[in-house]
């Protein structure tokens with residue numbers, strides 16, 4: 001945390017609980033490897049007048065020595081995490097295109113006209129909209145009231161609820177069981193994975209398929225993505241623990257694909273064991289399971305080494321920014337995501353070092369980063385400014401940002417990429 005800001009360190013158990021056992025295999029075999037707290041909630045961008053009211057929590061990463069799932073020990077109450085979530089997926093062209101392509105893939109591979117798709121964590125309808133354009137019946141579950149409103153305003157069918165077996169039962173009563181259930185970037189956020197997979201099983205027809213996208217632990221480890229390890233992400237999945245969890249509920253993974261979204265994710269395809277319309281098992285499943293072993297994800301020492309590497313990178317990034325500022329360079333942030341909150345707080349870089357963070361989402365403009373309180377501004381302000389360096393927190397949208405900020409680059413502006421190695425571009 002920055003020494004210049006005051007943050008309330010939240011008390012347990014009103015605000016959070018600590019896991020004693022693994023969320024997947026339920027064994028009391030968690031090996032902590034990285035302590036990052038106290039940290040504010042990475043997505044809790046707040047109004048300037050509310051600065052000083054943000055909560056901070058301990059943040060401890062652990063790996064289960066039983067099933068190898070990597071997870072956050074502290075579970076912040078989900079009402080605090082997601083009731084006023086400020087991420088609208090449709091504001092990002094990369095995500096719009098990604099979900100339009102996913103809708104096309106699902107339609108081609110699995111869907112007949114009139115069949116139902118249920119999207120869990122539907123956000124602002126970023127997947128529902130392209131599905132509906134393909135004449136697929138699509139219904140979303142979205143617990144964040146402000147986001148569900150945006151989806152409904154765009155004409156999507158959205159039920160404002162958290163995923164649970166009871167909510168799934170109500171949905172099936174109203175719409176019937178689903179041919180396909182999707183959950184993209186949702187599984188990292190769920191504390192009770194057993195309840196979630198049970199609910200998905202309630203939603204599915206006997207020949208129903210579940211397709212999920214999660215950020216992929218091997219990508220996190222290989223590129224030192226500590227900036228994804230915030231409280232909202234309770235788990236960092238790999239294939240082996242997921243397969244174990246699905247098997248508990250009579251489900252099996254039949255296909256998997258690595259996808260570039262969010263700096264490295266996997267799309268996992270799941271069916272019921274004994275489905276009346278079984279899909280063949282792809283060799284990609286065994287290939288990724290083997291890769292996870294080759295990367296040492298079954299060894300706690302791999303994560304102890306990872307912790308040392310990310311802390312060294314944090315120190316180098318902080319020093320690089322402070323050196324630039326000392327030499328009179330104007331350094332601003334670009335992309336007010338959870339990654340920005342993490343880097344700014346881990347490095348203790350307040351508005352004195354980074355006067356603002358640019359973000360295209362109107363939901364975030366006018367707010368400040370929790371903890372360090374850097375103001376969030378519209379891209380127009382950045383374009384009218386004379387910044388020398390943009391610390392690109394949104395390095396996962398690097399080509400999209402470079403295309404939008406050609407003038408900045410043309411007048412000699414440079415991007416500072418925080419990961420996998422802090423570096424200025426062009427060099």
Ligand SMILES: [Zn+2]
Pocket residue numbers: 022023024025026027064065066067068069
């Ligand atoms: Zn486990």
